[in-house]
Amino acid sequence: MIRKKEFKILLDKLLQKELEELRKRFRPYKRKPFLRNKVTIDLDLKCKEKNTLGYYKNTRENKRQWKYEHKIFLTKLSRKRYETYCNVINDKKWGVEYLREIIRHELIHAFVYEEFDEWEMIEGCNRDYSPIFLACLHWSGLDSPYPYTNKFKESDLYKNIEKCKNYDMVYMYLVHYIGDLERSVRKINEKLNTDSNNYKKLNISFNHYEAGMIKKSYVSCITRSKKDNNIYIQKASEMTLGIGFLVTQKDIIDNFERKFNNGSMAISHSEMAWYVIGNELKQKIIIRESS
Structure with a gap:
């Protein structure tokens, strides 16, 4: 089993790759980053939601709060499936791609929050x-x-x-x-x-x-x-x-x-x-x- 610290390092690396890929997709030819606010990623080993691979939340507490932090969590189920790709199917490349898709999904939650939810429409x-x-x-x-x-x-x-x-x-x-x-x-x-x-x-x-x-x-x-x-x-x-x-x-x-x-x-x-x-x-x- 991959250790949490080692898996966290991998997640941080993949998060940065996804942020750059999404910037190119959504904001090509612009210096503006994909997200205005800071985003972090971590592994939640205590998540009890069945079949949940990842989830998103943020630290915004009120309508006037302009700066806040996006938080993305992957669960032990996503880590287990990554290990299956690596150790059972023997295809680490697809395991990494699998994690990137989960991260991208959660980053879009953060992106839509900034783009639309902040304006209380x-x-x-x-x-x-x-x-x-x-x-x-x-x-x-x-x-x-x-x-x-x-x-x-x-x-x-x-x-x-x-x-x-x-x-x-x-x-x-x-x-x-x-x-x-x-x-x-x-x-x-x-x-x-x-x-x-x-x-x-x-x-x-x-x-x-x-x-x-x-x-x-x-x-x-x-x-x-x-x-x-x-x-x-x-x-x-x-x-x-x-x-x-x-x-x-x-x-x-x-x-x-x-x-x-x-x-x-x-x-x-x-x-x-x-x-x-x-x-x-x-x-x-x-x-x-x-x-």
């Missing part, structure tokens, strides 16, 4: 089932190994990315793609809020592992208030739909109302009722919530 642009991530991953020369992601190649987004001649064109197309989604949601929210006593708000974010649409969160509150011998009822609800790379603007427009009203539980779900007399909260009741 739509949450989760760098997630595995985000069309933004998959587009950049494809531009890097890789395709995702996750289930159903081959279907991304049937999307209009993929077909348009294929026509791009450089990353600047890819970037502009993806910015417009995100902008179109945001405008659709904004129009939906304008349409929803014609009744001041029934406030609704729709949010969207990209999915980690779902290609379609999921009801990620739902919060609602019915307020019954008594004032001057009159009863007033107001309702406010907010829902976040998670969308994957198969979801189009039309899918959101056609399905948001059903998702609001079908009574299905969201992953994170809370329904409350408040009873107010005058300006004093008298009772708060949890109607339904996720465990």
Whole structure:
């Protein structure tokens, strides 16, 4: 078994090679590095996620933090498979290539985070089932190994990315793609809020592992208030739909109302009722919530 220190030296070497290769792919003829922030790589022998070869995280703690550190981790499973290439198949070259593909995948997470997530356009642009991530991953020369992601190649987004001649064109197309989604949601929210006593708000974010649409969160509150011998009822609800790379603007427009009203539980779900007399909260009741 290759020792952790020896494997770490190899990972550091491969990380630098990938950073240079990706710089040439995304930023040819420019002195700008592939990533603005520092990136480190390490081996995580305690990772308990089954079948996980690597993962990405960063040290950014708030929206105002401009400088932070990208952290890439490979797992003991990736080391084991590298050793299989070297010792069983007797092909170290393919073992190294295997590691480079894992590192490249995680570097694209970091890259998309810098390029898109920092600007708080739509949450989760760098997630595995985000069309933004998959587009950049494809531009890097890789395709995702996750289930159903081959279907991304049937999307209009993929077909348009294929026509791009450089990353600047890819970037502009993806910015417009995100902008179109945001405008659709904004129009939906304008349409929803014609009744001041029934406030609704729709949010969207990209999915980690779902290609379609999921009801990620739902919060609602019915307020019954008594004032001057009159009863007033107001309702406010907010829902976040998670969308994957198969979801189009039309899918959101056609399905948001059903998702609001079908009574299905969201992953994170809370329904409350408040009873107010005058300006004093008298009772708060949890109607339904996720465990």
